[in-house]
Amino acid sequence: MQNPESPKYQQQKLAAIRAAAAVFARKGFHGASTTDIASEMGIKQGSLYYYFKSKEEALAEVCLYGIREYVQRMEEIATSEQPFEARLLATVTSHLSSYREKNEALKVHNDERLYLPEIKRIKLKQLGSHYRELLEGIFEDGVRDGALREGLDCHFAAQSVIGICNAWGELIVRDNELDVFEVIQKVNDLLLNGFVPPKATA
Amino acid sequence: MQNPESPKYQQQKLAAIRAAAAVFARKGFHGASTTDIASEMGIKQGSLYYYFKSKEEALAEVCLYGIREYVQRMEEIATSEQPFEARLLATVTSHLSSYREKNEALKVHNDERLYLPEIKRIKLKQLGSHYRELLEGIFEDGVRDGALREGLDCHFAAQSVIGICNAWGELIVRDNELDVFEVIQKVNDLLLNGFVPPKATA
DNA sequence: TAATGATTCTATGAATCTATAGAATAGCGG
DNA sequence: CCGCTATTCTATAGATTCATAGAATCATTA
Numbered sequence A, B: 001m002q003n004p005e006s007p008k009y010q011q012q013k014l015a016a017i018r019a020a021a022a023v024f025a026r027k028g029f030h031g032a033s034t035t036d037i038a039s040e041m042g043i044k045q046g047s048l049y050y051y052f053k054s055k056e057e058a059l060a061e062v063c064l065y066g067i068r069e070y071v072q073r074m075e076e077i078a079t080s081e082q083p084f085e086a087r088l089l090a091t092v093t094s095h096l097s098s099y100r101e102k103n104e105a106l107k108v109h110n111d112e113r114l115y116l117p118e119i120k121r122i123k124l125k126q127l128g129s130h131y132r133e134l135l136e137g138i139f140e141d142g143v144r145d146g147a148l149r150e151g152l153d154c155h156f157a158a159q160s161v162i163g164i165c166n167a168w169g170e171l172i173v174r175d176n177e178l179d180v181f182e183v184i185q186k187v188n189d190l191l192l193n194g195f196v197p198p199k200a201t202a
Numbered sequence C: 001t002a003a004t005g006a007t008t009c010t011a012t013g014a015a016t017c018t019a020t021a022g023a024a025t026a027g028c029g030g
Numbered sequence D: 001c002c003g004c005t006a007t008t009c010t011a012t013a014g015a016t017t018c019a020t021a022g023a024a025t026c027a028t029t030a
Helices: A007-027 A034-040 A045-050 A055-079 A084-101 A103-115 A118-145 A154-174 A180-193 B007-027 B034-040 B045-050 B055-079 B084-101 B103-115 B118-145 B154-174 B180-193
Strands: none
Touching: A007 A034, A007 A055, A007 A103, A034 A045, A055 A084, A055 A103, A055 A118, A084 A103, A084 A118, A084 A154, A084 A180, A103 A118, A103 A154, A118 A154, A154 A180, A154 B154, A154 B180, A180 B154, B007 B034, B007 B055, B007 B103, B034 B045, B055 B084, B055 B103, B055 B118, B084 B103, B084 B118, B084 B154, B084 B180, B103 B118, B103 B154, B118 B154, B154 B180
């Protein structure tokens, strides 16, 4: 076994997670074979089990890899001292940037995590809920500050923003000609200015 | 064979499409077996091939079933004489209502169509693009009328609205405790009023 | 160089899955 | 009731898949 958690092992394990992410993103969990994943990282099918106990464990690790950092970053944003508006923009930027950096893993988390057994889904669900609640808190602050209109359904708003970001993120992953920064800018613009013209302000 | 396209055949074929939709929605295309689909409609695995030439053809029919009506309805909305605002609201209502009525098929169309061979995907892609273009047209009218702010990126806006509706639609399908009409109302509210307060108007 | 442990390979068992073929049943018209 | 067709069933071939076991190779260190 890999007792010393040697650097080589760590490195190859990361390569394995990335390979699995790429293949799962392309073919889906059930459509991807262990042969596919192995050949993506240049080894043979049987060798893959040196890094994953099972195909399902590979999926679990990819999902966790996909969402972990992204929640951490959200934690930092939410607890920062910046005003509402800046935190909202930072959220969108972080969310969409995550899609660019580790795009396949995040896509896999969104689309394939439901195929994990319930026990393994719980941790991911907690992370996801945590993320949403942090964003909800930002909106609540916005309402308190008067930056957002009274009575806004913050739960709904947070869920919607996540929905927009994921929708665009999926498009970014699928069609990698999209300019991520342009998308970020336009989503931010949409959230702050809406569709209707700012009738009475500058 | 089913030469006269007998009513019973039609009826069972529809049942087959619905069963396939339900199973594909739950397990994904590759995760669903023909045994699953057959037993969902109360017949045996082999009998399924009386209705579908192949599993892949079943997917194609489910996807088409999922999106067809929904585009037709959009066509009617887009070409109606109503003002911009009413057409936008009607679009959201139609989109989300579709999710309630034939929710599994629409979910399958969104999530699994990429597993179809390219030839079969083309027709679906055309339908989807057509839908987006119609919505884009509505936004363009809105800009022309002054209901929307000058310089709004209508392509981006349309794509974003579709993204929001799909995100909520997926939630509706997954968690069927959600009140569809409440979601419709809130999405409409979001689109018209945005997050920020309507500073100078009523 | 020899030895030890890490990493990869080959080979394979057992299960599952799609699709086909032909037999069986059901239902309808005469 | 008979015959015909539509519909469903059973059985199976052939391919693919996941996971395991044990052999082989590579790298490092003594």
